[in-house]
Amino acid sequence: DLFGSLGQPNLALRCQQLRQLIAQYDHEYYVLDAPSVPDSEYDLVYRDLQDIERQHPNLITPDSPTQRVSGSAANAFNSITHRQAMLSLNNAFEDSELEAFDKRVREALGQEQVEYAVEPKFDGLAITLTYENGIFTQGATRGDGYTGEDVTHNLRTVRSIPMRLNCENAPKLLEVRGEVLMFKRDFEKLNQAQLAKGEKLFANPRNAAAGSLRQLDAKITATRPLSFFAYGLGVADGAPALGSHSMAMDYLANLYFPVSEVRQLVMGVTGLRDYYQKIGQLRNELPFDIDGVVYKVNQFNQQNELGFVSRAPRWAIAHKFPAQEALTVVEDINVQ
């Protein structure tokens, strides 16, 4: 038969090729929103992999897309201590605080103007992803910044989180920090489905994302439309030398991680202010909720020079928008 002639080694290679192809298709569909093949083609490739794995379970690998929804329901989350603390951010609300931040940074660095990496402040749930030799092995919530909950199985179900790194010589260890969130449109659809099922409605996308991620049964998480954006690195062992936050984001984008498309590099406090205004205008059009923007000194050597105050860095602050009145009201849907 077909498989007899292929033999094990070739089958293993065939599985690897199928996994790689599906990882590419997932990236195009869930991250770039630009599939290169129709769903019918995707389903054929996926079924090929499933058939081989069903006949040869020894060929199943943890990064196989067929393993995204797996694992039985646990009765509690294990506690994970982060190799590198997941710090929080000091907030600025007034323009005067912005001036003060930039002034402190300029004086500490002895520099006229500072280059900042700026990006939206995603309003979701902070998590950390661990990749060992290019394979996703563990995921955890931020928790108190030092220990979080092991939500590995749940994170496997998030299609925009890659199960393997898209590179040849993968780093021995790579920790990726980011935010799990739910897009506004997916949140509306979820609440309409909840309503139709007579189940409770979620208050907002952030609560829906947090509630979905902290399900003990990953099969429930798999039914929820979760997304992810990377915004930083934790421990990186064997990764190429990255000198700045913007370089780290480029590196992650090449590894198939979703990163913000509206991130920028700006100079000085004027650059910060302009970006805050720009995103403030864009806010309601963005497909996801944000509660501000984040400014980071871009160069890592300058970040190291500035260090942290208690648990938050001196080199970064969030600039919050005024809280939006609770406007996510599910309009009356005439439920039959």
Ligand SMILES: NC(=O)c1c(N)nc(OC2CCCC2)nc1O[C@@H]1CCC[C@@H]1O
């Ligand atoms: N929510 C965000 O979009 C975000 C971001 N874009 N960038 C950072 O960089 C921080 C992480 C540690 C030092 C700088 N943090 C963010 O969120 C933080 C994570 C934990 C508390 C805040 O929500």
